[in-house]
Amino acid sequence: MPRPPRSRAPSAAAWLALSSAALAVPVAHADWTGKGEGGLLLSRGNSEATSGNVKLDLSREGEAWTHKAALAALYGRNAEFANAQRYEARYELRRELGARTFAFGSLRGERDLFSGFEYQATLSGGLGRKFIDTERTQLTGTLGAGYRRLRPQQLVKLDSGEVIRRIPGDATGDAVATAGLDYGNQLTATTRVTNKLLVEAGSENTSVANDLALVVSMTDRLALSAGYGVRYNTDPAPNTKKTDQVTTLNLVYKIE
Numbered sequence: 001m002p003r004p005p006r007s008r009a010p011s012a013a014a015w016l017a018l019s020s021a022a023l024a025v026p027v028a029h030a031d032w033t034g035k036g037e038g039g040l041l042l043s044r045g046n047s048e049a050t051s052g053n054v055k056l057d058l059s060r061e062g063e064a065w066t067h068k069a070a071l072a073a074l075y076g077r078n079a080e081f082a083n084a085q086r087y088e089a090r091y092e093l094r095r096e097l098g099a100r101t102f103a104f105g106s107l108r109g110e111r112d113l114f115s116g117f118e119y120q121a122t123l124s125g126g127l128g129r130k131f132i133d134t135e136r137t138q139l140t141g142t143l144g145a146g147y148r149r150l151r152p153q154q155l156v157k158l159d160s161g162e163v164i165r166r167i168p169g170d171a172t173g174d175a176v177a178t179a180g181l182d183y184g185n186q187l188t189a190t191t192r193v194t195n196k197l198l199v200e201a202g203s204e205n206t207s208v209a210n211d212l213a214l215v216v217s218m219t220d221r222l223a224l225s226a227g228y229g230v231r232y233n234t235d236p237a238p239n240t241k242k243t244d245q246v247t248t249l250n251l252v253y254k255i256e
Contacts, residue, residue: 116236
């Protein structure tokens with residue numbers, strides 16, 4: 001029997017283009033600070049595999065307003081086909097209400113070709129609180145509400161796991177409640193642990209994203225980061241796993 005036509009998906013070139021654009025942002029806006037990180041694995045010989053990821057976290061602080069932006073991309077491929085491809089972007093604007101309390105507005109978008117959703121995009125706002133804010137330890141929580149658009153996408157796979165077709169469903173919108181936690185702790189002079197949690201709960205789907213990282217500084221600018229990320233959706237399209245887990249080892253560059 002003839003093989004079904006393969007679904008078209010953005011190639012690794014899209015991931016590389018996003019990486020280049022992300023690295024160009026701090027050059028154009030010198031008053032932004034933060035970090036950029038990335039990792040790449042190439043295996044050739046008896047087995048073939050390619051995987052890479054890039055992340056960028058930036059912030060710009062003023063007396064009353066704080067801007068936060070984040071970009072991330074993930075790509076994975078075995079010898080025959082791509083098996084991971086995700087792009088994420090987030091922008092948040094904060095208005096300080098006091099020494100520890102702030103209001104925020106946020107826009108977040110995600111496109112994951114293997115999650116069971118063609119896309120998820122959320123506009124939200126709410127209040128945040130800095131529960132711990134010392135030189136060594138920081139813990140910030142947020143609660144909010146907003147509106148989300150999403151579109152489920154059924155994946156048709158071969159026995160090998162290769163996706164040969166993507167069938168989009170109807171796009172829908174729903175109200176969501178959001179909650180987030182951002183934790184950081186300077187364990188030693190050179191070692192820091194961070195964890196970021198974001199939950200968006202709505203009638204169409206509840207998504208959970210958690211990123212844990214251990215960062216070890218090598219110089220004032222460079223560090224190594226070992227990370228573990230989880231993405232969970234309660235209601236993806238049929239025949240799609242609810243949980244994705246990614247372990248990374250990245251080189252980190254401090255931007256200031």
